[in-house]
Amino acid sequence: MNLITLRVYLAALVVFPLLVSMDALAGPPASTPALVEQGKAAYKIHCIACHGEKLDGNGVAGQYMNPKPRNLTADKFKAGSGAQEIFNTTSKGLPGTTMAAFGHVSEQDRWGIVHYILSLRKK
Numbered sequence: 001m002n003l004i005t006l007r008v009y010l011a012a013l014v015v016f017p018l019l020v021s022m023d024a025l026a027g028p029p030a031s032t033p034a035l036v037e038q039g040k041a042a043y044k045i046h047c048i049a050c051h052g053e054k055l056d057g058n059g060v061a062g063q064y065m066n067p068k069p070r071n072l073t074a075d076k077f078k079a080g081s082g083a084q085e086i087f088n089t090t091s092k093g094l095p096g097t098t099m100a101a102f103g104h105v106s107e108q109d110r111w112g113i114v115h116y117i118l119s120l121r122k123k
């Protein structure tokens, strides 16, 4: 490895993690129709059983739960209803309830779900 290649290599080692962490600090991505569609599909896989087709908390499993799953279009969210807050709740869950952590779902899918919920939420 000559000196220039070494310098480029070292620079990449420093710059790449910086770019990755900047991305993580960037906050919620903007809502786009494509992202909302992606979120709708991911919601049907991960959330629908409890929160239901209409997001009203009456999913096939959710209707029998205590506490009941939140109505995602109308209820107040105790952990906050901003995009970043819903993202955090989705990622970490609500301890002591059946609201599980979905940190294993891809970040892009989680943001999609957040924007899907926000697009249907009554203001």
Ligand code: HEC
Pocket (backbone or CB within 6 Å): 043, 046, 047, 048, 049, 050, 051, 062, 065, 067, 068, 069, 070, 072, 076, 077, 078, 079, 080, 086, 089, 090, 094, 097, 098, 099, 100, 102, 113
């Ligand atoms: C196994 C059932 C179940 C699944 C699956 C589920 N939830 Fe929940 N969720 C709940 C319950 C129950 C609550 C209400 C908990 C409480 O009363 O504190 C809740 C509450 C919430 C809240 C409100 C939190 C607050 O701050 O009040 C949000 C937002 C939410 N869920 C999003 C999601 C999303 C997004 C998914 C899919 C990725 C999902 N949930 C999947 C059961 C579920």
